[in-house]
Amino acid sequence: MTVDVDDGDDQVEPVVEMAPAVPLRRTFGRLWPYTRGGRSWLAVLLVFVLAGPLVDAAAIWLFKVVVDDVLVPHRLGLFLPIMLAYAGLTVVAGGLRFADQMTSTWVSERFLLALRTDLFKHLQGLSLGFFERRRLGDVLARLTGDVEAVETFLLSGIVDAVAYAAELAVFLAVLFYLRWDLALVALVVAPLFWYTARRFSALVKAASRERRRRSGSVSALSEETLGNIALVQACNRQDWEQERFLRESLARFRATMEATRLRALFAPIVDVLELAGALIVLGLGAWELARGRLTLGELLVFVTLLSRLYGPIRGISRLSNGFYSASAAAERIIELLDQKPQVSDPPAPLRPARVRGEVTFDGVWFRYPGTTRVALFDVSFHADPGETVALVGPSGAGKSTVAKLLLRFYDPERGAVRLDGIDLRELALADLREHIAVLLQETLVIHGTVRQNIAYGRPGATDAEIVAAARAADLHEFVSRLPDGYDTLVGQHGRLLSGGQCRRLAIARAMIRDAPVLILDEPTTGLDAESARRILQPLGRLMRGRTTIIISHDLLTVRGADRIVLLRSGCVADTGRHEELLARNDGYAHLDRLHRRPLQGVP
Numbered sequence: 033m034t035v036d037v038d039d040g041d042d043q044v045e046p047v048v049e050m051a052p053a054v055p056l057r058r059t060f061g062r063l064w065p066y067t068r069g070g071r072s073w074l075a076v077l078l079v080f081v082l083a084g085p086l087v088d089a090a091a092i093w094l095f096k097v098v099v100d101d102v103l104v105p106h107r108l109g110l111f112l113p114i115m116l117a118y119a120g121l122t123v124v125a126g127g128l129r130f131a132d133q134m135t136s137t138w139v140s141e142r143f144l145l146a147l148r149t150d151l152f153k154h155l156q157g158l159s160l161g162f163f164e165r166r167r168l169g170d171v172l173a174r175l176t177g178d179v180e181a182v183e184t185f186l187l188s189g190i191v192d193a194v195a196y197a198a199e200l201a202v203f204l205a206v207l208f209y210l211r212w213d214l215a216l217v218a219l220v221v222a223p224l225f226w227y228t229a230r231r232f233s234a235l236v237k238a239a240s241r242e243r244r245r246r247s248g249s250v251s252a253l254s255e256e257t258l259g260n261i262a263l264v265q266a267c268n269r270q271d272w273e274q275e276r277f278l279r280e281s282l283a284r285f286r287a288t289m290e291a292t293r294l295r296a297l298f299a300p301i302v303d304v305l306e307l308a309g310a311l312i313v314l315g316l317g318a319w320e321l322a323r324g325r326l327t328l329g330e331l332l333v334f335v336t337l338l339s340r341l342y343g344p345i346r347g348i349s350r351l352s353n354g355f356y357s358a359s360a361a362a363e364r365i366i367e368l369l370d371q372k373p374q375v376s377d378p379p380a381p382l383r384p385a386r387v388r389g390e391v392t393f394d395g396v397w398f399r400y401p402g403t404t405r406v407a408l409f410d411v412s413f414h415a416d417p418g419e420t421v422a423l424v425g426p427s428g429a430g431k432s433t434v435a436k437l438l439l440r441f442y443d444p445e446r447g448a449v450r451l452d453g454i455d456l457r458e459l460a461l462a463d464l465r466e467h468i469a470v471l472l473q474e475t476l477v478i479h480g481t482v483r484q485n486i487a488y489g490r491p492g493a494t495d496a497e498i499v500a501a502a503r504a505a506d507l508h509e510f511v512s513r514l515p516d517g518y519d520t521l522v523g524q525h526g527r528l529l530s531g532g533q534c535r536r537l538a539i540a541r542a543m544i545r546d547a548p549v550l551i552l553d554e555p556t557t558g559l560d561a562e563s564a565r566r567i568l569q570p571l572g573r574l575m576r577g578r579t580t581i582i583i584s585h586d587l588l589t590v591r592g593a594d595r596i597v598l599l600r601s602g603c604v605a606d607t608g609r610h611e612e613l614l615a616r617n618d619g620y621a622h623l624d625r626l627h628r629r630p631l632q633g634v635p
């Protein structure tokens with residue numbers, strides 16, 4: 033592998049933007065609710081964590097007793113009970129460590145579970161517009177890597193901080209009890225620890241934010257390249273993609289090295305500070321020993337306790353580095369959690385008992401978020417229950433936008449879209465979409481069996497209903513010939529099915545939804561004449577008795593519609609039946625001629 037990609041990153045548009053900085057307190061407040069359900073265990077964990085240093089301090093104290101009361105005065109009778117006490121303390125310490133490890137893993141994994149599932153739920157509720165703006169790979173990286181990284185921030189962070197604080201308190205108390213003056217001297221280096229930690233954490237945070245951003249970029253590029261592999265290979269863009277990937281990976285590598293360099297530099301600096309503290313105390317201790325103001329046992333215990341004291345001080349300083357790097361991940365999660373869906377349920381949604389399927393667009397104006405161009409411009413049309421309304425017009429006229437508004441992926445800027453006379457904004461989103469079945473241009477097939485794909489339209493559908501839907505979609509015969517019938521896996525994106533079969537699968541799925549309103553977005557796109565002809569019949573069965581909004585370039589498929597709405601540049605240019613429009617609208621007649629031309633000469 034060559035690693036000589038120029039780092040002239042500044043001129044290149046960033047793959048993924050840096051998430052906005054969030055103060056630590058807010059990060060904490062935003063993530064704390066996810067500990068719900070595990071808080072009592074967190075309290076139990078704290079008890080274990082607090083008990084640990086007490087047991088340790090007792091063991092160290094026993095050591096002093098051994099030296100001063102057994103070894104120095106040669107009173108060996110006390111040896112056995114002291115050893116038994118030692119053994120007892122070791123067993124208790126081991127038990128505490130086990131319980132501590134199990135409980136802390138449980139608490140942190142529960143926290144991650146809650147955070148990740150909530151984030152996933154939140155993402156699923158976000159509007160289509162969010163996904164159209166964001167790079168999916170980056171969103172996935174936040175859902176996986178960043179969630180994982182944030183754990184340090186909240187749980188292990190808190191627990192370790194409490195544990196260190198407890199150790200500090202216990203050991204300091206014993207040190208002060210032994211010799212308060214020596215203890216004070218030992219603490220002289222503490223502010224230096226603190227100052228160094230503060231300086232380093234700011235630098236570590238900057239490097240960590242960069243690292244997380246680049247991880248998102250790497251993930252986004254992987255998803256885009258591998259998801260479009262056919263295009264990449266067909267256009268021979270592998271080298272270019274490799275270069276982009278390498279550039280982001282290198283940037284991530286550099287950011288990781290920078291964070292590691294800072295952390296690695298921090299450790300020896302702390303060692304030097306610690307050694308300085310210990311040497312001062314040792315010097316003073318030896319002086320006191322020589323003058324008979326300190327026993328040997330006391331000095332040994334003092335130095336041992338001192339080494340235990342610096343452990344937590346060093347730990348707390350290290351923790352602040354970990355805190356800051358985890359908060360870089362937390363910022364990326366909070367940015368997602370702060371996203372509000374562009375459309376949401378009304379506070380008190382109307383719940384009509386029965387929907388007949390009357391669709392009305394009433395003076396609808398619409399602009400895609402973040403754009404200035406008006407996509408729909410005072411669009412009005414009406415479909416009575418059971419009627420078929422066709423939306424036709426040149427590419428970019430706004431036909432698919434009408435469908436998106438009917439599904440309430442977006443809300444109109446002005447005007448209203450109504451179902452049975454009720455503004456869609458007054459209905460619950462789930463209820464609205466329950467009443468609409470949709471056949472998109474790109475047929476969506478999930479990785480699963482034929483049966484699962486059809487039943488995706490209505491969970492809980494019986495086998496008989498699935499077969500009936502497949503029959504109506506002219507799919508049953510084909511499925512019956514498959515080796516595993518309805519249990520045949522269709523492969524990711526329906527790779528094992530032809531375009532026409534995928535379309536019929538989608539028809540079966542729409543059929544089983546049995547919704548009063550149907551949206552057909554270019555139902556014959558991408559199919560050859562024979563396949564297109566073969567789906568017309570099942571489509572007809574699907575449309576029967578339902579209000580159908582059919583979007584098509586192809587005037588031949590929409591001639592029979594009850595009404596045709598001719599859209600041009602986001603406006604309704606004309607409305608009427610095929611013959612009426614043909615007679616009075618030159619633009620429509622022109623479109624019609626365009627569609628006929630390729631057919632001329634066909635026998």
Ligand SMILES: Nc1ncnc2c1ncn2[C@@H]1O[C@H](COP(=O)(O)OP(=O)(O)OP(=O)(O)O)[C@@H](O)[C@H]1O
Pocket residue numbers: 164400401403407425426427428429430431432433434585
């Ligand atoms: N997500 C989006 N963000 C911004 N602009 C968009 C978005 N989707 C569509 N547009 C713009 O809105 C206009 C209408 O697009 P729309 O997809 O509704 O046209 P269409 O008539 O369905 O075209 P086609 O027949 O090619 O599918 C176009 O100018 C398009 O560029």
